[in-house]
Amino acid sequence: DCKRRTRNGWQAFSADLARAQQDRLQIESQLRRAADHEEFRLVYQPQVDLRHGRVVAAEALIRWQNHQLGELRPDLFISHAESTGDIVRIGRWVMHEACRQVREWMDQGLGVVRVAINVSYRQFVGEDLAEQVREALAEFDLPGSALELEFTERVLIEDAPSTLQTFADLRDMGVVLTIDDFGEGYSALNYLRRLPIHGLKLSQLFVEGVPGNRSDVAVCEAVCGIARSLGLGLVAEGVESEAQRQFLLKLGVPVGQGFLFAPGLPPDEFARRLEELQLPQLTP
Numbered sequence: 001d002c003k004r005r006t007r008n009g010w011q012a013f014s015a016d017l018a019r020a021q022q023d024r025l026q027i028e029s030q031l032r033r034a035a036d037h038e039e040f041r042l043v044y045q046p047q048v049d050l051r052h053g054r055v056v057a058a059e060a061l062i063r064w065q066n067h068q069l070g071e072l073r074p075d076l077f078i079s080h081a082e083s084t085g086d087i088v089r090i091g092r093w094v095m096h097e098a099c100r101q102v103r104e105w106m107d108q109g110l111g112v113v114r115v116a117i118n119v120s121y122r123q124f125v126g127e128d129l130a131e132q133v134r135e136a137l138a139e140f141d142l143p144g145s146a147l148e149l150e151f152t153e154r155v156l157i158e159d160a161p162s163t164l165q166t167f168a169d170l171r172d173m174g175v176v177l178t179i180d181d182f183g184e185g186y187s188a189l190n191y192l193r194r195l196p197i198h199g200l201k202l203s204q205l206f207v208e209g210v211p212g213n214r215s216d217v218a219v220c221e222a223v224c225g226i227a228r229s230l231g232l233g234l235v236a237e238g239v240e241s242e243a244q245r246q247f248l249l250k251l252g253v254p255v256g257q258g259f260l261f262a263p264g265l266p267p268d269e270f271a272r273r274l275e276e277l278q279l280p281q282l283t284p
């Protein structure tokens with residue numbers, strides 16, 4: 001009986017492996033054509049002032065609707081796209097689409113909503129990222145401050161020769177630069193001094209455990225201390241509960257993002273939410 005279970009277990013395991021392999025090949029072959037077939041869209045997650053919930057910005061998150069594979073979340077395909085190099089094309093689309101959306105909201109009278117996009121380390125290597133940003137901003141007549149770039153510590157570790165110059169150029173344009181998932185990777189503290197960045201995003205990996213887990217509390221406090229002493233902005237990711245919001249607020253974290261407030265929303269829903277959440281501010 002035990003043997004049979006093991007063998008069944010193995011069969012299940014190798015079937016899983018085969019399926020995973022199959023999925024990977026499917027994803028990679030479908031990815032190549034996805035951008036041309038308009039299968040991507042962006043959803044927008046509000047970043048809110050933790051005190052009163054006023055929306056201060058949005059993070060654009062990519063979604064992939066594939067006719068064969070269904071809706072895929074980025075965790076399933078971004079790393080494939082990075083290894084095949086498709087991420088460069090996808091990243092260009094994301095930047096263009098986000099800027100187009102900001103312009104559309106402006107034309108609807110919503111004011112300038114700053115949108116943060118996620119930028120892969122591959123977009124820093126051998127690509128003129130600053131020039132791409134300049135072109136996208138110019139096409140939609142946007143100020144640099146309408147755009148924020150979130151990049152992970154991987155960008156710092158890969159350390160392409162042009163990275164420092166790219167950062168300086170982006171900053172000169174007024175683009176906001178933020179390190180995503182701070183604390184998950186190497187946390188190369190040395191770079192925090194060298195790079196002209198504006199802020200950090202406290203990884204949801206640690207937010208998840210507060211206020212109950214002592215080591216998560218300690219990490220949140222430490223990241224908060226780093227941000228404060230270096231004069232950097234701080235956004236807490238993955239805020240799901242009122243207890244977390246209270247804790248972060250007490251710690252002095254100004255801005256949060258998470259399911260407590262809203263998940264990533266389609267553009268028109270985000271616009272509606274923007275007006276709703278803005279309301280308490282306007283009424284005395």
Ligand code: C2E
Pocket residue numbers: 045060061062073074075078087091094117118119120150180181204237238239240257258259260263264
């Ligand atoms: P991220 O940039 O750290 O984005 C935050 C992720 O956490 C999003 O997942 C978001 O939906 C999710 N999230 C937000 N609030 C909560 C919460 O309260 N609880 C929990 N458990 N999760 C929450 P998503 O959209 O699946 O994206 C995953 C990752 O994929 C992103 O992590 C980002 O690294 C990457 N990604 C997304 N869009 C893009 C893109 O356009 N380009 C690139 N290069 N990467 C992208």
Ligand code: MG
Pocket residue numbers: 059118150180
């Ligand atoms: Mg992000």
Ligand code: MG
Pocket residue numbers: 180181201203237
């Ligand atoms: Mg993040």
Ligand code: MG
Pocket residue numbers: 181
């Ligand atoms: Mg993440």
